[in-house]
Structures are given as structure tokens and as C-alpha cells.
Amino acid sequence: MRLDVVTVFPDYLAPLRLALLGRAVDRGIIEVGVHDLRAWTHDVHKSVDDTPFGGGPGMVMRPTVWGDALDDLVPQTDTGLTTGPAASDPDSRPLLIVPTPAGRPFSQSDAHRYARRRRIVFACGRYEGIDQRVVDEASERMDVEEVSIGDYVLIGGEVAVLVIAEAVVRLLPGVLGNRRSHEEDSFSDGLLEGPSYTRPEIWRDRPVPDVLKSGDHARIARWRRDESLRRTAERRPDLLGGAPLSAADLQTLAELGWEPPEG
Numbered sequence: 001m002r003l004d005v006v007t008v009f010p011d012y013l014a015p016l017r018l019a020l021l022g023r024a025v026d027r028g029i030i031e032v033g034v035h036d037l038r039a040w041t042h043d044v045h046k047s048v049d050d051t052p053f054g055g056g057p058g059m060v061m062r063p064t065v066w067g068d069a070l071d072d073l074v075p076q077t078d079t080g081l082t083t084g085p086a087a088s089d090p091d092s093r094p095l096l097i098v099p100t101p102a103g104r105p106f107s108q109s110d111a112h113r114y115a116r117r118r119r120i121v122f123a124c125g126r127y128e129g130i131d132q133r134v135v136d137e138a139s140e141r142m143d144v145e146e147v148s149i150g151d152y153v154l155i156g157g158e159v160a161v162l163v164i165a166e167a168v169v170r171l172l173p174g175v176l177g178n179r180r181s182h183e184e185d186s187f188s189d190g191l192l193e194g195p196s197y198t199r200p201e202i203w204r205d206r207p208v209p210d211v212l213k214s215g216d217h218a219r220i221a222r223w224r225r226d227e228s229l230r231r232t233a234e235r236r237p238d239l240l241g242g243a244p245l246s247a248a249d250l251q252t253l254a255e256l257g258w259e260p261p262e263g
């Protein structure tokens with residue numbers, strides 16, 4: 001997978017080359033390109049923004065600079081929407097991701113979808129965001145998604161890109177090494193993961209739950225599932241309606257006072 005990030009603060013993306021992401025780069029699992037948007041400016045001040053039409057506070061990022069950057073990074077011949085082998089294989093087409101608080105909420109299922117892509121280009125907004133025509137025009141010639149990482153407003157798109165990139169790259173084969181499968185993580189089965197424990201067995205008078213030391217794998221699995229259900233019911237009951245639930249799960253949830261939504 002190749003990741004390209006366009007930003008006015010290239011240094012902000014340093015974590016793409018650190019820790020597990022850095023190891024994925026070293027192992028050739030991902031390639032990373034970080035591009036300074038100002039390279040596509042033509043004026044002496046290298047300005048990337050201008051005042052908003054219609055008035056209002058703040059500045060808007062110029063379509064001219066963004067358009068040139070995207071034309072260079074994703075030439076018409078590479079978009080794969082109409083010609084070439086990519087036309088019949090959506091995952092081989094480049095995907096442009098534009099982080100914005102006004103986007104669709106990013107979720108684990110998006111991370112799985114993005115992990116199948118061969119190339120993702122991220123456009124980091126700043127100020128009041130990017131002139132909408134950049135997204136509208138790009139959408140006519142490539143796959144584009146505007147995504148939000150949560151219901152709050154950040155200063156710029158760089159942190160959102162790091163969030164999305166980390167969620168996606170850890171799903172790629174070989175990235176987590178011999179760590180247990182990401183299939184057991186929160187959201188993968190539609191639920192939150194329950195609590196985890198390690199040595200010592202007793203810490204500050206707090207023992208590890210006995211069942212985890214029993215060696216009885218079936219009991220441990222049931223306990224973990226029940227804790228996962230309990231935590232989800234307490235913290236994210238909205239997830240329960242969409243999660244696949246067994247009869248035993250429904251019994252646990254009934255004991256917790258949760259009832260399936262009607263209909």
C-alpha cells in the first residue's frame with residue numbers, strides 16, 4: 001500500500017515513520033510520501049489560502065494550489081475510473097481521503113475497507129478547510145471520501161490522517177507481527193473488548209479474576225464475551241443492535257437489563 005499525504009506541515013506527519021508504522025515502511029509493507037502543499041504555490045509568499053467568498057471569519061484553502069497538487073500526485077491516467085486494469089478493480093484505484101469534521105464518521109469498517117486499497121492520498125485541510133470545488137472536481141475523476149474522526153473540531157487534518165493511517169495500517173498482513181489477531185479487538189465483532197490483565201496476580205490488593213487463571217478455555221471465552229457485552233451495554237449500547245448476538249449473549253444482556261430494540 002502507498003500512502004501520500006499533502007499538508008502545509010510535513011513535520012506533523014513524522015509518526016508515519018515511527019514505531020509499528022515505521023517498521024511497516026522498513027519492511028516494505030507500506031510506502032509513505034509526505035508532500036508540502038506549498039510546493040505547488042506560484043507566488044513569492046507561497047500562500048495557500050484566501051478570504052472566504054460571502055464573508056465570515058478565517059481563511060479558505062485555495063482550489064488552484066490543491067488542484068495542481070492533486071493533478072501531479074494522481075494524474076488522470078492513474079485514476080482508473082474509466083480506463084486501464086484499475087477500471088475493473090476498485091481497490092487498485094487511488095482513493096482520496098479528505099478529513100473534515102463535516103464528513104461521514106470514520107469507523108473500523110472503513111479501516112477494513114481502506115486496508116484493501118493499493119493507494120490512498122490524504123488532503124490535510126487547515127484554517128476553515130479546503131475550497132469545496134476541489135472535492136467536487138476530484139470526485140468526478142477519482143474515488144473521494146470526506147471523513148470525520150469525531151464530533152469535535154481540530155486545528156488541521158494532520159492528526160486525523162495519523163488516526164486513519166494507524167487504524168488502516170495495523171490491519172495489513174505482517175504489521176502486527178506475532179501479536180494476537182486484530183480480529184479480537186474492539187469493534188471487529190461489533191462490540192467493545194472487555195478488560196485485560198497481566199502479572200502480578202495481585203496488585204495493590206486487587207486480584208486478577210480467578211476464571212482467567214483456571215485454564216478452562218471455554219469458561220474463559222464465555223467470561224470474556226460476557227465482559228465485552230457488559231462493557232458495551234454500559235458504554236456503547238448503540239452498538240448492541242448491530243452486533244451478531246447468540247442466545248447465550250442475549251441471556252447475558254437480559255441479566256444486565258438490556259432488551260433488543262423492537263422491529
Ligand SMILES: C[S@@+](CC[C@H](N)C(=O)[O-])C[C@H]1O[C@@H](n2cnc3c(N)ncnc32)[C@H](O)[C@@H]1O
Pocket residue numbers: 098099100101102123124125126127128129130147148149150151152153154155156157158160
Ligand atoms: C478548523 S478545521 C475546519 C472546520 C470547518 N470550518 C468546519 O466547521 O467544518 C480545519 C481542518 O481540520 C481538520 N479537521 C478538524 N476537525 C476534524 C475532524 N473531526 N475530523 C477530521 N478532520 C478534522 C480538517 O482537515 C479541516 O479542514
